[in-house]
Amino acid sequence: YYNLYSLLRDHLSEESYLQIVRNQILVDVQGDDLLLQIFTSNILQRKVGEEAPFFEFIQRVCSECRNEHGCPATIKPGCGGFGIRNFLTLFLSIEVSKAMLEASLAKAEGDEERRAFAQSMVDVFRAQLDESNPILTEISDTMTREGGIKMELDRAVALNDDDEVRTLQIKLAEASKAKTNGNEKLMICSTKYKNTMRKLRESRLKQEEG
Template identity: 50%
Template sequence: ALPPSAPESVVEHVLRARYGNLYALAGDIVDEETYLSIVRNNILMDVQGDDILLQIFSCNVLQRTSGDEAPFLEFIQRVCSERPDAATGERRRVKPGCGGFGIRNFLTLFLSIEVSKASKAQADSWAAGDAEAASHYARVVELFTAQLDESNPVLTFISDAVTAEGEALERGDLAAAARHEAEKVASQEALQHISSKYKDLMAALRQGRERLIAA
């Protein structure tokens, strides 16, 4: 959440970006009222095949003071889209369970936590008059953000391939299932490559700062 003292222009930009990102993900699958509810209730949303996945976080558990890291509860609900079943023409039934929450959101959650921590460290460094440390943490934020931007299209492709593979198996099309499995594996390897690249960049950044401090 933005602090109460945040400039109105910043608030407007963040809100516009939030709705824009959601619409880019789900399009017209949900209506305006649903979009408003998702943002107002801080619900994390992902699209997996024909379904929308909603992830709802509780307040932190065992958090004694604001800003402390603490465990939390999360609830996941799979919501079927309006698309009718190709065989029956009826609305598709809700699948049992969460079915494995969207891989994109797991990475987004992890990176957002790291970005938040680095942003706080950057602000603290500026407040302490440590320009070198502030520059370091700004670079950390930049790298995590770049990793997310590069990973997102690959994560979407993996999610779509997993869904397509499952649907092909359901209808007994083994050739199509094998093709989608190969696409999934290739995309997972591409994601590993991206992860390794940014891990190395982050390690080099950390080692460079350690050498600077030791000098």
């Protein structure tokens, strides 16, 4: 849950934030909307170690919960995001926790080189998380915009509004291109930190061999 509080900003009360942390709920943020996501442990598992299904629970908390007539509003496409931030964040958080534990053990054993290496890994993973977050937000926002355009396009097609259809098709193509660009940025970012981590491990290996 590194930097989660700054990510949530004023979306939740302190009590709600603490409940999220205590219950290990994953959170994606998009504008003023939230996506809450949690997974169960394996169910219907025949033997320990075998693959088994699990349940995923999602709650979308949308800022626009009422329409102009005061009635419950239709949930916007992708309200709160699509959880894409959670997959990378979960992976990096696990790696950070493992590296922090390694640093703590090395410090307790008085192994400064090992502690410094583990701390360097923590710094790299956190830097990747910080750099990836705005890119993931950009992708998520684009996906939501894309979903909204598709809904408008369906309405325009149903009304046989050819001019509006052409306009929306252009907007849809632009949104699709923006999403592709965002994915390319994320790939470049991931490759950058993958190479950084590889060099870090190679440097550590040389230390051990020396």
